[in-house]
Amino acid sequence: MRLTIVATYIAVIIITLILMTVYTLGVLGDNLYENEYVDMFTKANIISVNVSQDWDSNPDEAADKFRASVENSLAGTNIRGIVTDTSYTILYDTNTDAELIGKVFMRDVIKYALNGEQAQTMDKNGGDTKMISVSVPVEVNSSIVGSVYLNQNIKTIDNTVAATRTSLIVFSVLIILLVGMLSVGMSYIITSPVEQFTKAAREISKGNFSIRMNVKGHNELTEMGETFNYMCDELELLEERRRKFVSDASHELKTPMAGIKLICDSLLAAKNVDMDTVRDFLKDMSYEIERLTRIIDRLLVLTHLNAGDDAMKQEETDIRGLVENIIKNITPIAKEKDILIYSKYDPNITKPMFLDYDKIYEALFNIVDNAVKYTPESGRVHIEVADAGETVKIFIEDNGLGIPDEEKDRIFERFYRVDDSRARDTGGTGLGLAISKEAVVMHGGTVKVEDSSSGGSIFVVELPYNGAVNNNEGDTV
Numbered sequence: 102m103r104l105t106i107v108a109t110y111i112a113v114i115i116i117t118l119i120l121m122t123v124y125t126l127g128v129l130g131d132n133l134y135e136n137e138y139v140d141m142f143t144k145a146n147i148i149s150v151n152v153s154q155d156w157d158s159n160p161d162e163a164a165d166k167f168r169a170s171v172e173n174s175l176a177g178t179n180i181r182g183i184v185t186d187t188s189y190t191i192l193y194d195t196n197t198d199a200e201l202i203g204k205v206f207m208r209d210v211i212k213y214a215l216n217g218e219q220a221q222t223m224d225k226n227g228g229d230t231k232m233i234s235v236s237v238p239v240e241v242n243s244s245i246v247g248s249v250y251l252n253q254n255i256k257t258i259d260n261t262v263a264a265t266r267t268s269l270i271v272f273s274v275l276i277i278l279l280v281g282m283l284s285v286g287m288s289y290i291i292t293s294p295v296e297q298f299t300k301a302a303r304e305i306s307k308g309n310f311s312i313r314m315n316v317k318g319h320n321e322l323t324e325m326g327e328t329f330n331y332m333c334d335e336l337e338l339l340e341e342r343r344r345k346f347v348s349d350a351s352h353e354l355k356t357p358m359a360g361i362k363l364i365c366d367s368l369l370a371a372k373n374v375d376m377d378t379v380r381d382f383l384k385d386m387s388y389e390i391e392r393l394t395r396i397i398d399r400l401l402v403l404t405h406l407n408a409g410d411d412a413m414k415q416e417e418t419d420i421r422g423l424v425e426n427i428i429k430n431i432t433p434i435a436k437e438k439d440i441l442i443y444s445k446y447d448p449n450i451t452k453p454m455f456l457d458y459d460k461i462y463e464a465l466f467n468i469v470d471n472a473v474k475y476t477p478e479s480g481r482v483h484i485e486v487a488d489a490g491e492t493v494k495i496f497i498e499d500n501g502l503g504i505p506d507e508e509k510d511r512i513f514e515r516f517y518r519v520d521d522s523r524a525r526d527t528g529g530t531g532l533g534l535a536i537s538k539e540a541v542v543m544h545g546g547t548v549k550v551e552d553s554s555s556g557g558s559i560f561v562v563e564l565p566y567n568g569a570v571n572n573n574e575g576d577t578v
Contacts, residue, residue, distance in 0.1 A: 110284035
């Protein structure tokens with residue numbers, strides 16, 4: 102990529118300089134030639150006016166008459182001046198060495214001049230020497246009596262153009278070298294972050310999520326680097342959660358499996374085992390299998406929630422009816438501990454909510470079930486449903502032992518238990534509150550826990566009336 106950037110920069114500059122050089126030399130040459138033509142036409146017309154005043158078609162006498170007019174006009178130049186009559190006979194020639202006076206001098210430009218036009222031409226006088234020629238008519242009493250022909254070597258113009266060309270080439274080479282060095286530096290500046298991104302991406306593909314970009318400046322690459330680092334933070338957190346989840350799941354599954362194995366080993370080691378003992382062992386084995394099944398079922402539910410496989414089926418729902426169904430189904434469990442469940446409903450809630458009935462039912466049931474499990478005998482559980490404008494708040498309060506402040510942020514984590522031994526005694530898997538949070542968050546809601554004035558805990562679930570079409574926030578497996 103770095104070589105491509107350098108080559109592109111240099112190619113663009115070379116093409117630009119070539120076009121600029123060609124255009125500059127072309128314009129310069131055209132302007133110099135044009136200025137020279139204008140200057141020669143000016144001199145030729147002055148000579149034409151002067152000689153017309155002393156016109157004499159006799160070559161012997163004309164030379165003396167025209168000399169002063171022609172030489173004064175061409176003084177200080179290397180222009181050759183010739184005056185002819187209408188028969189192309191030279192009446193005067195500044196180049197006396199040629200000895201052409203009185204001889205015929207045929208040129209196309211003179212032909213045009215004798216026809217009343219001003220003419221110009223450029224040709225080569227042998228070799229590569231360029232010559233430019235102009236010719237204008239000489240008029241006496243509105244009649245054309247001859248012509249003035251001027252001819253000049255334009256080597257000085259060609260030398261000027263050649264010198265300019267050399268200067269432009271040297272200048273272009275210096276520019277190319279400078280641009281080449283700058284483009285190499287720029288390519289390093291541009292490609293170095295890209296190379297870092299590539300290297301970091303390879304490390305991430307190998308599972309190294311600790312890699313970070315060195316962010317500097319305030320440009321698009323900086324923003325990309327910050328976004329990349331944020332992504333790495335999230336991936337690292339996700340990987341840490343995944344490892345913890347695998348570790349916790351393995352531990353949770355291992356415990357009932359170890360119990361089943363112990364029971365099987367005990368049966369195999371025992372001799373002359375009576376049926377009552379076998380039934381006791383099988384009863385214990387059945388309990389461990391049920392516990393294992395609960396863990397697996399809840400893991401599947403949580404996995405489906407995280408992956409979005411279990412599509413939201415939102416519909417109009419009477420939140421009061423949903424809560425009453427939960428109370429109805431949980432009451433038999435509460436009666437075993439002589440726990441009183443009572444509820445309160447806000448009369449301002451007059452319209453149905455839009456939510457997935459099954460998911461919210463399970464979310465609230467898990468919280469109420471926890472409240473019953475961790476409330477001592479003869480305790481109470483209070484459920485209140487209140488209108489909060491655009492949302493509905495559901496308060497689930499118990500008078501149990503409460504949750505320490507340092508544990509409140511962690512109780513919604515998978516497999517987390519405030520009291521492991523007590524949780525297993527109550528048949529808990531440590532996944533109920535995690536499932537509740539996932540379901541609530543999917544609906545665009547929130548769930549939190551607060552201290553109760555009675556010493557227990559208050560779980561506050563807040564859900565929007567209109568639900569949420571797509572909301573996949575929250576923890577992932």
